[in-house]
Amino acid sequence: MKNKKDNFCKELSLRQTAAFLKKHDNYIILTHASPDGDTLGSAYALYYALNEIGKTACVICPDVIPQKYDYFARKTDHVSAHNATIIAVDVADTRLLGALENEFGYIVDLNIDHHVSNTRYAKNLYLDADASATAECIYELIAHMKVNINDVTAKAIYTGLVTDTGCFKYSSVTAKTHMIAAQLYEYNIDAPEINRLMFDTKSKKLLELEKMVLETAEYHFDDKCFLLTVTAEMQVETGCSGTDLEGIAVISRSVEGVKAGVTVKQTGDDEFKVSLRTYPPLDASAICKNLGGGGHKGAAGATVHGTLEEVKAAILKAVGEALGCN
Amino acid sequence: MKNKKDNFCKELSLRQTAAFLKKHDNYIILTHASPDGDTLGSAYALYYALNEIGKTACVICPDVIPQKYDYFARKTDHVSAHNATIIAVDVADTRLLGALENEFGYIVDLNIDHHVSNTRYAKNLYLDADASATAECIYELIAHMKVNINDVTAKAIYTGLVTDTGCFKYSSVTAKTHMIAAQLYEYNIDAPEINRLMFDTKSKKLLELEKMVLETAEYHFDDKCFLLTVTAEMQVETGCSGTDLEGIAVISRSVEGVKAGVTVKQTGDDEFKVSLRTYPPLDASAICKNLGGGGHKGAAGATVHGTLEEVKAAILKAVGEALGCN
Numbered sequence: 097m098k099n100k101k102d103n104f105c106k107e108l109s110l111r112q113t114a115a116f117l118k119k120h121d122n123y124i125i126l127t128h129a130s131p132d133g134d135t136l137g138s139a140y141a142l143y144y145a146l147n148e149i150g151k152t153a154c155v156i157c158p159d160v161i162p163q164k165y166d167y168f169a170r171k172t173d174h175v176s177a178h179n180a181t182i183i184a185v186d187v188a189d190t191r192l193l194g195a196l197e198n199e200f201g202y203i204v205d206l207n208i209d210h211h212v213s214n215t216r217y218a219k220n221l222y223l224d225a226d227a228s229a230t231a232e233c234i235y236e237l238i239a240h241m242k243v244n245i246n247d248v249t250a251k252a253i254y255t256g257l258v259t260d261t262g263c264f265k266y267s268s269v270t271a272k273t274h275m276i277a278a279q280l281y282e283y284n285i286d287a288p289e290i291n292r293l294m295f296d297t298k299s300k301k302l303l304e305l306e307k308m309v310l311e312t313a314e315y316h317f318d319d320k321c322f323l324l325t326v327t328a329e330m331q332v333e334t335g336c337s338g339t340d341l342e343g344i345a346v347i348s349r350s351v352e353g354v355k356a357g358v359t360v361k362q363t364g365d366d367e368f369k370v371s372l373r374t375y376p377p378l379d380a381s382a383i384c385k386n387l388g389g390g391g392h393k394g395a396a397g398a399t400v401h402g403t404l405e406e407v408k409a410a411i412l413k414a415v416g417e418a419l420g421c422n
Numbered sequence: 423m424k425n426k427k428d429n430f431c432k433e434l435s436l437r438q439t440a441a442f443l444k445k446h447d448n449y450i451i452l453t454h455a456s457p458d459g460d461t462l463g464s465a466y467a468l469y470y471a472l473n474e475i476g477k478t479a480c481v482i483c484p485d486v487i488p489q490k491y492d493y494f495a496r497k498t499d500h501v502s503a504h505n506a507t508i509i510a511v512d513v514a515d516t517r518l519l520g521a522l523e524n525e526f527g528y529i530v531d532l533n534i535d536h537h538v539s540n541t542r543y544a545k546n547l548y549l550d551a552d553a554s555a556t557a558e559c560i561y562e563l564i565a566h567m568k569v570n571i572n573d574v575t576a577k578a579i580y581t582g583l584v585t586d587t588g589c590f591k592y593s594s595v596t597a598k599t600h601m602i603a604a605q606l607y608e609y610n611i612d613a614p615e616i617n618r619l620m621f622d623t624k625s626k627k628l629l630e631l632e633k634m635v636l637e638t639a640e641y642h643f644d645d646k647c648f649l650l651t652v653t654a655e656m657q658v659e660t661g662c663s664g665t666d667l668e669g670i671a672v673i674s675r676s677v678e679g680v681k682a683g684v685t686v687k688q689t690g691d692d693e694f695k696v697s698l699r700t701y702p703p704l705d706a707s708a709i710c711k712n713l714g715g716g717g718h719k720g721a722a723g724a725t726v727h728g729t730l731e732e733v734k735a736a737i738l739k740a741v742g743e744a745l746g747c748n
Contacts, residue, residue, distance in 0.1 A: 264590050264603070265617040274604035277590070281597035291591040299678045300645065303636065310633040319626065352625045 105216035108206075113222040114241045116206055117146065120181040123153035126204070128187045129194025130339060131157050133165070133259025133294060135186035138208070138230040140168050141252040142185060145234075145243045158194035164293045168252040181205050186230035186256075189215045208233055228268040231256020235276050250283035251290065259294055302343065305334040309344055316412055317421045322354040323408065328362040345395075349373035356383075356415045360407055363399070368407040371397045378418050386414045431542035434532075439548040440567045442532055443472065446507040449479035452530070454513045455520025456665065457483050459491070459585025459620060461512035464534070464556040466494050467578040468511060471560075471569045484520035490619045494578040507531050512556035512582075515541045534559055554594040557582020561602050576609035577616065585620055628669065631660040635670055642738055643747045648680040649734065654688040671721075675699035682709075682741045686733055689725070694733040697723045704744050712740045 108116065125143055127135040139155045146153040154172040161169050182204045187193060188211035190201035207218035210227040224233045231253045238245060238253075245253075257277060261269050264277070281287070298306075305326070312325040326344060331337055341361060348357030348371070357373040370387060373395050374380040380396035387410060389398020400407045434442065449472055453461040465481045472479040480498040487495050508530045513519060514537035516527035533544035536553040550559050557579045564571060564579075571579075583603060587595050590603070607613070624632075631652070638651040652670060657663055667687060674683030674697070683699040696713065699721050700706040706722035713736060715724020726733045 262617075265614060265621065267614040269607075269613060271604040271607035274600045274607065278597040278600035278604065281595075281600065287595060288591060288593040291588075295591065296672070296676050297678050298676050300641070303639070303673075303677055307633070307636040307639070310629065310636065313629070313633070315626070346622075347629075350622050350624050351629055352623050 105218060106220050108220050108222045110222070110236060110240055113206070113208070113220075114237055116220060117151075117237070117241065118149065120205070121151050122175050122180045123151060124175050124177060124180045124182050124200075125153060125155045126182065126184040126187060126193060126196060126200055127155065127157045128184075128192040129158040129196075131159060131161060131165075134229045134231055134256040136161060136165050136169055137252040137254070137256030137259070138185040138234045140170075141231065141234045141238065141249050141256070142183070142208070143172060144246065144249040144252070145238045145241070148243050148246075149241070156196065158196045164297070165255070167290070167293075168248050168255065170248075183208065184218060185209070185234070186211075188213050190217045208237070226270065228266070228270060228273045229256045229260035231260070232273060232276060235279075239279075245283065247284045250280045251285045254280045254285050254287060255290055255294065258291060263291055263295060298343070299340070301334045301336050302340050305330055305336045305340070306344070306347070308334070309347070317416055317419050319351075319353055320419055320421075321356045321358065321412070321415050322348055322351050323358040323360065323412070324348050325404065325408070326359065326361040327404070328364075331362070345371040345373055349375070355419065356380075358411055358415065360404065360411065362404070366401050366403065368400050368402075368404065369397060370400055370407065370411050371395075372411070372415070378415075383411075383414045383418050386417075387411065431544060432546050434546050434548045436548070436562060436566055439532070439534070439546075440563055442546060443477075443563070443567065444475065446531070447477050448501050448506045449477060450501050450503060450506045450508050450526075451479060451481045452508065452510045452513060452519060452522060452526055453481065453483045454510075454518040455484040455522075457485060457487060457491075460555045460557055460582040462487060462491050462495055463578040463580070463582030463585070464511040464560045466496075467557065467560045467564065467575050467582070468509070468534070469498060470572065470575040470578070471564045471567070474569045474572075475567070482522065484522045490623070491581070493616070493619075494574050494581065496574075509534065510544060511535070511560070512537075514539050516543045534563070552596065554592070554596060554599045555582045555586035557586070558599060558602060561605075565605075571609065573610045576606045577611045580606045580611050580613060581616055581620065584617060589617055589621060624669070625666070627660045627662050628666050631656055631662045631666070632670070632673070634660070635673070643742055643745050645677075645679055646745055646747075647682040647684065647738070647741050648674055648677050649684040649686065649738070650674050651730065651734075652685065652687040653730070657688070671697040671699055675701070681745065682706075684737055684741065686730065686737065688730070692727050692729065694726050694728075694730065695723060696726055696733065696737050697721075698737070698741075704741075709737075709740045709744050713737065 125139045127139045143153050143155050154175040183206045184204045185208045190197050204218035206220045208222045210230045212225040227233050235253050308330045309324050314323040345359045348359045355375050359371040361369045363369045372380045379393050381391050384396035384398040387398035451465045453465045469479050469481050480501040509532045510530045511534045516523050530544035532546045534548045536556045538551040553559050561579050634656045635650050640649040671685045674685045685697040687695045689695045698706045705719050707717050710722035710724040713724035
């Protein structure tokens with residue numbers, strides 16, 4: 097495997113990226129592991145667009161693509177890695193390629209991304225850190241190339257936009273995001289159905305887990321801190337794991353007046369993943385640093401060892417100090 | 423009180439409505455009872471716009487305005503009803519004026535609305551049934567009048583758009599809705615904070631109720647029907663009522679594979695309000711008609727008398743027949 101430092105990463109403009117796509121052929125389009133709507137929507141929209149201009153392409157995802165994306169994520173042709181042009185979309189770091197990192201991590205020819213944290217591992221990079229989603233970059237590329245958009249391409253791009261912005265809720269949304277959405281409404285995208293699938297559908301087992309987790313609700317520091325616990329037992333009993341659990345952290349910060357929403361999730365016999373969601377002036381990243389973790393101002397985490405009671409005491413101590421309550 | 427039939431309702435175009443607003447003065451702007459983001463956002467945006475062109479105006483809401491709208495719903499001046507010009511926004515029927523129906527119901531000079539079900543009770547009506555929210559109509563009026571928009575006006579309009587469309591999720595959204603949102607991003611609207619207030623904040627008591635309600639979860643007909651119960655006891659114990667309970671019906675239809683989500687809410691000793699949410703091919707309205715109720719294809723309800731067990735049996739029988747399971 098080549099070392100990251102051997103690569104010289106060339107940043108391309110929109111025009112240069114479009115020229116790159118027109119020039120090459122036999123594309124392998126890679127998504128990141130634990131795929132979400134943006135990496136998949138971007139990969140498939142690019143795939144359909146490359147097909148439109150007569151290119152051979154395929155999409156490869158390091159993990160199984162969840163069934164809910166079936167409305168645009170169809171089976172693609174096989175493209176041999178020999179002499180292929182490798183594109184990674186919405187993949188900020190080779191590590192995010194998961195099982196595909198060894199095979200493709202250091203031979204990516206073009207990386208299309210919107211993460212400011214991009215590690216510049218590819219030979220060529222089109223990065224728009226102001227874009228709310230990589231799908232926004234893909235839309236602009238397709239529009240620039242004047243490639244015909246069809247309904248399924250529009251659905252894929254719309255899916256990328258909504259999943260990365262919480263359906264236009266997040267701070268990454270700009271006027272441009274809404275302008276692109278308006279353009280996509282020219283196609284038959286069935287936006288309500290996409291949004292139902294992406295946001296308003298949960299599995300029976302997740303609802304069961306939510307019920308159990310709500311039983312553990314604790315309020316601390318004058319109700320300014322809300323704490324939920326997900327034990328290993330709950331995960332086993334409901335069969336929930338991984339992405340199933342992402343929604344739980346959202347609950348922790350949704351209670352009126354709460355400044356710090358904490359979720360403590362058991363990940364081993366004496367190991368817990370603490371997720372913290374905060375509102376200003378609290379800084380989740382600074383609080384989690386005290387526990388050896390990190391993240392963003394509004395959302396951070398840490399892995400803490402000990403019994404459940406010890407871990408809860410540790411995070412509550414850190415939150416209490418930040419709230420000036422200790 | 424004048425009879426509805428005494429009124430001849432004149433439908434105005436956008437241009438005529440703008441001319442009406444410029445011509446008159448001393449406006450009383452009425453919202454509907456149990457106010458939501460669209461009626462309030464529309465009323466206040468219109469209020470600020472009328473202020474901009476030197477008109478005297480006030481906003482009157484039949485009920486107390488929830489605190490969460492404080493960021494745009496400021497206290498307005500008093501306008502005497504004597505010789506005032508009465509405008510009702512987002513009020514499809516005089517009944518929706520609640521406590522203000524007797525005083526104002528039949529003297530409304532101008533009604534601005536987007537409900538196809540509008541009962542045409544006002545002297546003049548600007549109705550755009552294709553608009554996703556009345557706030558969309560207000561934006562177009564303000565734009566047509568070339569009135570200056572400031573940040574608080576933009577916040578009010580944005581609030582109307584997002585609350586009536588579930589943050590751009592519903593089938594009422596069009597390209598125009600997104601175009602207007604894009605325009606509003608030119609102002610300092612702090613959309614993430616508005617969306618947090620409108621969608622991602624729930625009270626401690628509501629979370630407590632949700633926990634209790636999830637305990638009642640029942641699956642029927644091969645998991646195609648999901649049923650939740652809200653007893654009077656739960657409402658008393660948590661202190662939840664009215665609008666607090668609206669979110670519960672949403673849970674009932676969010677479970678993967680469920681075609682009929684039922685919420686049975688106790689409203690009296692032997693009285694229950696049944697809310698039904700369905701997905702095609704089920705027709706909620708047709709099912710609820712069997713129980714003496716009605717509504718839309720995807721969302722309907724009925725008030726049913728009997729014990730909880732009798733009411734549950736009645737709705738399950740109707741749902742089972744629609745599913746072909748009886």
